[in-house]
Structures are given as C-alpha cells and as structure tokens.
Amino acid sequence: MxxxxxxxxxxxxxxxxxxxxxxxxxxxxxxxxxxxxxxxxxxxxxxxxxxxxxxxxxxxxxxxxxxxxxxxxxxxxxxxxxxxxxxxxxxxxxxxxxxxxxxxxxxxxxxxxxxxxxxxxxxxxxxxxxxxxxxxxxxxxxxxxxxxxxxxxxxxxxxxxxxxxxxxxxxxxxxxxxxxxxxxxxxxxxxxxHFTLERHRPVPPPVRPAAVEIVHTTLGGDSSVLDDLARRADGVVVAAFGAGHVPQTWGEPLQALAERIPVVLASRTGAGSVLAGTYAFPGSESDLLARGLISAGPLDPYKARLLLLAHLRAGADRATVEAAFTERR
The missing domain is CATH 3.40.50.1170 (L-asparaginase, N-terminal domain)
Incomplete structure (x- = not known):
C-alpha cells in the first residue's frame, strides 16, 4: 500500500x-x-x-x-x-x-x-x-x-x-x-x-533536431517509396514483413540508403523479433543485415523509430546507434 x-x-x-x-x-x-x-x-x-x-x-x-x-x-x-x-x-x-x-x-x-x-x-x-x-x-x-x-x-x-x-x-x-x-x-x-525488468541506459537529452521516417512494406510494394529519403530524413525504419523481409527489389535501394543514413529493420507484425540468419533469399533478414541495415530486434517499428530518433537528437554516431539496438535484443 x-x-x-x-x-x-x-x-x-x-x-x-x-x-x-x-x-x-x-x-x-x-x-x-x-x-x-x-x-x-x-x-x-x-x-x-x-x-x-x-x-x-x-x-x-x-x-x-x-x-x-x-x-x-x-x-x-x-x-x-x-x-x-x-x-x-x-x-x-x-x-x-x-x-x-x-x-x-x-x-x-x-x-x-x-x-x-x-x-x-x-x-x-x-x-x-x-x-x-x-x-x-x-x-x-x-x-x-x-x-x-x-x-x-x-x-x-x-x-x-x-x-x-x-x-x-x-x-x-x-x-x-x-x-x-x-x-x-x-x-x-x-x-x-509479478516480475520486473532490467532498466536500459537512458538516452542523453536532445541537442539537435532530427527526423526519422517509417516505411511500411506491402504486397507488391514498389521500391520508389524509398526515393529521396536520405534528403528528407536523418534515419529510416523499415516495417518489414514477418521476421524482417522485404521485396527483393528493395535490397539495393536499401543498401544505398544505409550507406548514407542509419536504416533500422523491424517487423511490422507487432510481436516477435527480427531474425538474424534463418533465411537467405534476396530481401531476407540476413541479406538486409549484410547490406548494412540495423536490426530492431524485438522492437516494433514505432518504438524502433523513437529509439533511433532519440539517439540522433542526442547527436549519436552510427556506432552508438548500433549499440543501443544491440542492447535491446
């Protein structure tokens, strides 16, 4: 009480x-x-x-x-x-x-x-x-x-x-x-x-503005939705199918995008985690992670966006962003 x-x-x-x-x-x-x-x-x-x-x-x-x-x-x-x-x-x-x-x-x-x-x-x-x-x-x-x-x-x-x-x-x-x-x-x-969770490290207060966009995969979705994202956003979250999959035509555009800004791979399902190496087809989780995308682990796209956004607003570099997502897997 x-x-x-x-x-x-x-x-x-x-x-x-x-x-x-x-x-x-x-x-x-x-x-x-x-x-x-x-x-x-x-x-x-x-x-x-x-x-x-x-x-x-x-x-x-x-x-x-x-x-x-x-x-x-x-x-x-x-x-x-x-x-x-x-x-x-x-x-x-x-x-x-x-x-x-x-x-x-x-x-x-x-x-x-x-x-x-x-x-x-x-x-x-x-x-x-x-x-x-x-x-x-x-x-x-x-x-x-x-x-x-x-x-x-x-x-x-x-x-x-x-x-x-x-x-x-x-x-x-x-x-x-x-x-x-x-x-x-x-x-x-x-x-x-009933139980408690170990608390993660807090993110430092913001020091600069930043923008992070979420791109949702859809059946037959065209990769043109990725066009100009590097110009409009400081980071991107891909709300992918299942355990972290996208149409195969998205692979190269996502790689090019990940070379410029952080791109996080999340599952659009709302439960479960992005996998790391179960599938190997073009557009699979292993293909995308090899192309430089960052796994969101169990975070849904909306929480992944906020974690990425908070770190970018705090001035974090790519290594810090990757470590923040690794901590939550």
Whole structure:
C-alpha cells in the first residue's frame, strides 16, 4: 500500500480522459477538464499521498509532439531532483504507447513514473478515467515501482513501456504487452508486480533536431517509396514483413540508403523479433543485415523509430546507434 509520506505529481496532457462537453452541447467531445477536475472526480485519491497537479498540455493525444515529451522528461527530472516521490501522466491513448516508450528513454530518475488515460470520455456511461487514475496513483505511490522507468497502468494492469501497445480502438482493455504480458496488476487498490525488468541506459537529452521516417512494406510494394529519403530524413525504419523481409527489389535501394543514413529493420507484425540468419533469399533478414541495415530486434517499428530518433537528437554516431539496438535484443 502507499507510504503515508509519499508525494505524487499528476501531470495532465489532455486526451480522452480530459474530454467532455458542456451541458446541452451537441457533437463530439474536446479536452476541457483540468488536472484538478480529474483529481476531484476520484474520491479518496489522496488517501496516504500528497497529490499536486500540473496542467502541462491540453490537447488530443494525436497532437502531442516529440518536443512536448522531451520537455516533459526535463520537467520530471527537475521535480524528482527536488523530492517528488512519484509521477502520474494522464494523456490521450492514441499515442500513449509511444510517449511512454520515449519517456522511458529520456527519464533517468528512480521515482516511479506511470502513464494512464481513458477510452471512455467523462460524458459517457461507465467512464474509465477515474478508475485508471486511481490505479495509476496507487502504483506511483508504491515503492516497488521505483527504478523501473516508465510504466503504463490501464484497466488495473501494469505494463512496461518497452512492451505495451494499444491493441484495440475502443475497448476499455485497449492496452496489452504482446509476447510479454503485464508485469503486474492493481488488486484491491495495491500494485502487485509479478516480475520486473532490467532498466536500459537512458538516452542523453536532445541537442539537435532530427527526423526519422517509417516505411511500411506491402504486397507488391514498389521500391520508389524509398526515393529521396536520405534528403528528407536523418534515419529510416523499415516495417518489414514477418521476421524482417522485404521485396527483393528493395535490397539495393536499401543498401544505398544505409550507406548514407542509419536504416533500422523491424517487423511490422507487432510481436516477435527480427531474425538474424534463418533465411537467405534476396530481401531476407540476413541479406538486409549484410547490406548494412540495423536490426530492431524485438522492437516494433514505432518504438524502433523513437529509439533511433532519440539517439540522433542526442547527436549519436552510427556506432552508438548500433549499440543501443544491440542492447535491446
């Protein structure tokens, strides 16, 4: 259970959990609720904790940016250094899996960091925001979450940022960790961790802008989608078929691209790892790795993009980028 002396900072970014409409309005909802509104909707939320609230952004999840999250990571580091014991971030679920992973890369303090949101807005029957917020605060106030990096708490499940994905567009159980499962559950208001993960080294703060594009393979897809990428991007992630395969016509263009900028090979399946040497046909994983592509290992294309982007923004060279991906295999 939460320690009576622990201080929790709830930082709001907007999203469905903060959306409602004025009485009598027609049409859809928009972000209107403040952090104080969210906290007030959960009786007993502050039992055993001292909660403060900071409204950091008030936008849909789809409108958050990488710069927003980098600034948020800096703010959290500052607050942790001045004694805040734990953090809860509320935001839109559209990008929650990506912001959680990016925060996991950039946030280097030990104070628990928990992200949550809602699938049903506050105007809907059975809105899940209050229950998710309560579970997130309880998790952030528990000492077992200390030093684990970013966690996602949703529908009483506790997920590691490196594994979690949004797997349904409307279900209140929209988040899962394919291939790994949740690392714990919130039971009777208390977080219970089944296992923990070794934390990876954080990425240094950004020092320059960078752009990373994702290119998806499709049946019969033409290699022209790779044209001019070196001019438009500082790095590329290939969302490949299966265990890391592309049409054979992509091999030479990808090699030429990898000679100019980092090109990461990920699986578009969403679970499982890119292989290293099982297949040997043109366009196979072994062919592409021999051509200079970098394996994403178990990372999906969206997380691979963020890992590459964070390192490029930090000014990393190719060797550092390769080492970062090797660490996660």
């Amino acid at each position: 939460p320690d009576q002396s622990r201080s929790i900072l709830v930082v709001t970014l907007g999203g469905t959990i903060a959306m409602t409409k004025i009485s009598g309005e027609t049409g859809g909802v928009t972000p209107r609720l403040t952090g104080a509104d969210l906290v007030a909707a959960v009786p007993g939320l502050d039992e055993g904790t001292a909660i403060t609230v900071e409204d950091f952004r008030r936008v849909p999840g789809a409108s958050l940016t990488v710069d927003d999250i980098a600034e948020l990571a800096r703010r959290l580091r500052e607050a942790a250094a001045t004694g805040t014991d734990g953090f809860v971030i509320t935001q839109g679920t559209d990008t929650l899996e990506e912001t959680a992973f990016l925060l996991d890369l950039l946030y280097d303090a030990d104070a628990p960091l928990v992200l949550t949101g809602a699938m049903r807005n506050a105007a809907m029957p059975g809105a899940d925001g209050p229950a998710n917020l309560l579970a997130a605060v309880r998790t952030a106030a528990g000492t077992d979450a200390r030093g684990l990096g970013a966690l996602v708490v949703f529908a009483d499940e506790i997920h590691a940022a490196r594994h979690v994905r949004k797997v349904h567009s409307t279900s209140i159980a929209a988040f899962a960790s394919p291939g790994a499962g949740p690392i714990g559950h919130v039971i009777e208001g208390a977080p219970r961790l």
